[in-house]
Amino acid sequence: MLKITINDDDFQPDLTGYATRAAAEVLLANWNDCFAEGVNSPSLAHLGQDVEVVCTALRAWRDELVATATKIGDVAGKKGEK
Numbered sequence: 001m002l003k004i005t006i007n008d009d010d011f012q013p014d015l016t017g018y019a020t021r022a023a024a025e026v027l028l029a030n031w032n033d034c035f036a037e038g039v040n041s042p043s044l045a046h047l048g049q050d051v052e053v054v055c056t057a058l059r060a061w062r063d064e065l066v067a068t069a070t071k072i073g074d075v076a077g078k079k080g081e082k
Helices: 015-037 042-081
Strands: none
Touching: 015 042
16 A cells, blocks of 8 residues: 655645645645555546645735735724824
8 A cells, every 4th residue: 555654854844834734744644545445446537636725725825814914004004094
């Protein structure tokens, strides 16, 4: 049975590396489950798409955070003008 593991050298020891590793661990757990099901698993066809779906969700979340931070900054700036 094929099993993919994470190499510690694949990720930088900083916030980005830790977050990437956390996402990779979840994806790899899912992928290894698919591999355990065998080569005829319909899930295998979607493994590559999993990374893009996660990245898209993270981008949307980032955009929401940036918009919220901008609104908070605008409000704080207006309070400072008074």
